[in-house]
Amino acid sequence: xxxxxxxxxxxxxxxxxxxxxxxxxxxxxxxxxxxxxxxxxxxxxxxxxxxxxxxxxxxxxxxxxxxxxxxxxxxxxxxxxxxxxxxxxxxxxxxxxxxxxxxxxxxxxxxxxxxxxxxxxxxxxxxxxxxxxxxxxxxxxxxxxxxxxxxxxxxxxxxxxxxxxxxxxxxxxxxxxxxxxxxxxxxxxxxxxxxxxxxxxxxxxxxxxxxxxxxxxxxxxxxxxxxxxxxxxxxxxxxxxxxxxxxxxxx
Numbered sequence: 005x006x007x008x009x010x011x012x013x014x015x016x017x018x019x020x021x022x023x024x025x026x027x028x029x030x031x032x033x034x035x036x037x038x039x040x041x042x043x044x045x046x047x048x049x050x051x052x053x054x055x056x057x058x059x060x061x062x063x064x065x066x067x068x069x070x071x072x073x074x075x076x077x078x079x080x081x082x083x084x085x086x087x088x089x090x091x092x093x094x095x096x097x098x099x100x101x102x103x104x105x106x107x108x109x110x111x112x113x114x115x116x117x118x119x120x121x122x123x124x125x126x127x128x129x130x131x132x133x134x135x136x137x138x139x140x141x142x143x144x145x146x147x148x149x150x151x152x153x154x155x156x157x158x159x160x161x162x163x164x165x166x167x168x169x170x171x172x173x174x175x176x177x178x179x180x181x182x183x184x185x186x187x188x189x190x191x192x193x194x195x196x197x198x199x200x201x202x203x204x205x206x207x208x209x210x211x212x213x214x215x216x217x218x219x220x221x222x223x224x225x226x227x228x229x230x231x232x233x234x235x236x237x238x239x240x241x242x243x244x245x246x247x248x249x250x251x252x253x254x255x
Contacts, residue, residue, distance in 0.1 A: 026221055068123055069092075
């Protein structure tokens with residue numbers, strides 16, 4: 005994923021509501037979210053057909069993992085391992101969050117720059133290439149893009165405001181399309197400097213990126229309910245930002 009807004013409140017009937025956009029090159033082969041039948045543990049995830057990993061995965065019990073890239077300090081930097089393996093490996097490992105994190109800390113530098121969210125109905129943890137110690141998230145609204153958790157990039161702060169406004173709908177099951185939907189880039193003076201050319205900073209500053217070669221390809225909504233229900237919806241988008249298909253998974 006490349007932009008995430010979430011509300012975390014483990015004491016409520018809906019502990020987690022999350023909305024996330026995935027941005028990628030249009031030519032990179034991808035499967036949308038589906039139940040993977042070729043893994044030892046049943047897992048709902050999209051699949052990167054080039055590297056074999058995923059950006060978001062959730063299992064029947066409501067354990068989930070979500071990854072974003074980090075740009076500052078990592079643009080053009082090679083890595084020996086694919087970060088897309090991390091969400092898949094968390095679900096397939098059967099480990100708890102602490103155990104998976106502790107095992108990964110020793111090899112974190114072998115992956116491209118990443119943020120990783122690991123969670124369930126009771127716990128939500130973030131760590132990254134730049135902050136391998138990580139932290140347990142406090143209740144409230146959090147945003148994540150291609151830098152550290154809650155870095156106040158313009159599109160992330162807009163996402164925070166959108167989530168505040170949409171939360172009543174999202175908690176009660178509606179898919180509020182206003183969250184992360186803006187296609188407007190931000191003005192140059194407020195753009196972050198992440199190591200890519202200015203024209204790319206402009207392009208990447210929009211929440212929903214339009215473009216023939218690179219852009220927002222999908223948006224995912226996740227709700228975890230305390231009564232053990234899980235609700236996942238994924239929408240696919242074309243280069244003009246038009247919704248091409250929607251899949252819903254509930255159990």
